[in-house]
Amino acid sequence: MGETFSHEARARGSRLIALAGPFQCGKTTLLEAILASNKTIAKQGSVADGSSVGDASPEAREHKMSVEANIAAVDYMGDRYTFVDLPGSVEFAHEARNILPAVDAAIVVCEADERKVAALQLTLRQLEELGVPHLLFLNKIDAATIDVRDALTILQPASRAPLLLRQIPIWSNGVAVGFIDLALERAYVYREHAPSEVVEIPQGEAALEKEARYSMLERLADYDDALMEELISDIEPPRDQVFDDLTKELRGGLVVPVFIGSAERGAGVTRLLKALRHEAPGVAETRARLGVAENGPPMARVLRTTHTSHGGKLSIARVLRGDVADGQTLRSPQGEDRVSGMSRFAGAALTKVTDAKEGDVVALGRLEHAQTGDTVIADGKADIAGLATRARAPDPVHALALVVKDRKDEMRLAAAMAKLVEEDPSLIFVHDQEMSQIKLYGQGEMHLRVALERLQSRFGVTVEVSRPIVAYRETIRHKVTVRGRHKKQSGGHGQFGDVVLEVAPRERGEGFAFAERVHGGAVPRQYFSSVEAGCQDAMIHGPLGFPVVDVEAVLTDGSYHTVDSSDMAFRTAARIGMSEALGKAEPILLEPVLAVDIFVPSEAMSRATGLVSARRGQIIGFGPREGWTGWDRLEALIPEAEMDNLIVELRSATAGAGFFQSRFDHLAEVVGKQAREIVAAHSSQPARMAVG
Structure with missing residues (x-):
């Protein structure tokens, strides 16, 4: 448009810009509008009808949502830009972890929707912590029902830095038909899928424009003493100085400029691109932020x-x-x-x-x-430790057990999942030997569904899914003394082992312990280790059918035969005695209990506590989430058996923003009808073979 700026011209270079923001705010549509505005594509497509450049994968088309980062490049006024459209759903937000550190700036696409403020805060906090300069694009302005300044009041709690309004809408019959650029003091009328047309500032908007511009300058003056002096002295600052301040404060993360428009109509895109061209940093600044030498x-x-x-x-x-x-x-x-x-x-x-x-x-x-x-x-000897290191994958919050429909696909499953995990490090694929299950962990129901769809469409492997088996344990209540005896004569050397065992419960979490108090050589010392091994053999499957924990076995007496006794005979005798002891000592069922930290917007706290209570959970404590305005943290203990779909319900209760972290805490006794049902269900299952 012929603007000139006095701030120092930068080396143009190729810039990388992220499109980030909450789910369904229009990021992919904005990418489409940017490509169309530069004639990179002939016509702007639509996410709804599956004609967009982004979200082109079968899974994205099927679910009408971004399930991976979309990348596209354009040339604009002699500069090259690569845009990376990041998924908005929290289930796919891990895509951003390794991309955002390397971008020069981010456009955060949002709308004036109070329900999405918490999700917006998640995006902004990540950018703030990485030090990535970012601006807001307030989308769907053509459908807005509130004043843009009221919108900023709604959105401001999501940002640590002040939101700086750069444009105000021009209204006609309740519809935004254009905007006034407060830095340029110039009015524009939107044109469908075309650059906006410059017009005179409407008479009725002039006073509002002056007021809004002064508010913008006041905010800039917080970081520029010279500008503050000019405002106090009622001196109109030069336009070049204003743009210098806008550039400096964007790059320094001191303010978050807010632009308005409609991605679906292509409205406001040109001014957005021009702001990037003049104000966004380039690779040199990004390199410095990452600690990479020039x-x-x-x-x-x-x-x-x-x-x-x-x-x-x-x-x-x-x-x-x-x-x-x-x-x-x-x-x-x-x-x-x-x-x-x-x-x-x-x-x-x-x-x-x-x-x-x-x-x-x-x-x-x-x-x-x-x-x-x-x-x-490109150096075989240079030290790269600590430079732009790989981001840690988020902890999994959802899991499925997998069984291939065709056993011939078991090897193909492992190879295919290795590739999917390499593409998406937030997936975890494991062979659980104890439970004889293949498990896939991820960030939510949709995340795992997409992974399995890719498994089938790209690698031809179809699986059936179920809930993972819970690793129940059992222990005993009482102390008992038993004799275990193994005697077998079959010609030649026989087998003889005889032990007296004192078996008792230990404190929860203390594990298994073995000791001996044998007097007079009733059992030779050389067989003690075999007796211990036999006790552990019996603990693999206790009387309830589960591994036994937290017991002590003491060898107190026994007898041996000088010819027929052996390590195997004493191991077998100990297993027989231990099995009898466990059955007599009143076995009890134990279930794993997890310590769960739940993070939710404050208004959703009551719903979160309800979810915990409905899952036999025990609330340990709650309070504000440290460093997060408008968020709370809930600490609880929840049985692992009750964790299935917790993330689904939690996100449903928090407009997709809530999440949790969990870790094993302890084993707790299961009693009554519930214990009987678990044991009955376990005993009715066919014997499981370990997955190799």
Whole structure:
């Protein structure tokens, strides 16, 4: 539009911009509008009808939601931008953990909806902690029913930094038909899927514009003494100075500029892009934020990993320093690989290139050692420890047990899941030997559903799912003394072992203990270890059918035969005696109980306590969540058997924002009808074979 700015011109370079924000606020639609505004695509598509560039995977199309990061690049006024559209659902929010550290800035897409403020706070807090400059795009302004300043009042609690209104809407018959840019003091009228048209500031809006602009300048003056002096002296600051302050305070995280528009109509997109062009930092600032030196060998950060059906493994990486060439050897913390094929984003498609410049986002082929979040460097000796390290995957909150429909697929299942876990480090795939189950852990019901859909569509492996088996235990109430005797004569040497065992309960969590108080050599010392092993054999499956814990066995007496006694004979005698003792000592059933920390918006606390109570939970304590305005923390003890679908109900009660962390705490006795039902159900199951 011909604006000129006096602040220092930056080296344009290629910039990486994240689109973040709560679920269903319009991030993918905004990406579509950006691509259409630059003629990167001929026509803006729609998420609803499955014609958008983003959310192109079968799973995203099926569920009409982002289930992975979408990446697309555009050229705008001589600068190259790569946009990464991050999923808004908290179940897929882990995608952002390894991407956001490497972006130059983020556009947080939101709407004036009080129900989504908690989810917005989750996004903003992550950006704040990473130090990523960010601005807000207040979307769906054409459907807004409240004043934009009232909207900021609703949204402000989500942000630590002040929200700075950069534009105000122009209303006509209750509909936002354009906006006034407070920095430029210029009015624009929206045009459907086209740049807005510059118009005179409407007569009825002039006073409101002056008031809003002064409020913006007052906020900027909090960090600029010269500007404060000008305002006090009623001196109109030069426009260049205003833009200098806007740039400095955005990059410093001192304010969060707020722009308005409608992604679906393509309204407000041009001004948003121009703000990025002039005010957002570039790769040099991002490199400094990450602690990467300006000079040194070429370096990149792996943002995502994907496995293609024909091209093998692709590492989507952002070049942080220097230039990277196809065929170059790059080292990750796990080892070295030679780049085999390199592609750059043209829109959302990939085109082959021979090298990548500083700031570019490219797909690197066959970096077999590199993992998502790794720093890779073109130097076999340079120290990369601590530079842009891989983000820790979030703790799982939901689990499923898997059984392949066709046993021939068991090996294929392991290989396919290894690739899915490499693409998505928040998935955990385990073979539980004790429970003889294959388990998949993740971030929620939809997260695991999408993973299993990919398992079937991409790798042809179909599984049946069920709830994981709870690892019940049993112990005893009383102390008993028994004799275990094993005698067998079958020609030649026989077998003879005879032991007297005193078996007693121990305190919860103390485990198994063995001791001997044998006098007069009734049982030779050489057989003590065999007696201990026999006791442990009997504890694998107690009288109720579960592993036995927290008992003590003391060998007090016995007898032996000089010819027929052996290690195996005494082990068998001890197993016989221990099994009898456990049955006589009043066995009781134990269940694992988890310590659960639940985090919810304060208004949802009563619903969270209700969920705990309905699951035989015990509330230990509650109070404000430290460092989080408007959030509470609930501490509880909940039986593991009651944890199924807790995350589903918790998110339903908190508009998708609530979450929990859990860990094993102790074993607790199960009594009455519930204990009888558990034992009966367990005894009716067929014998389980360990999964190899």
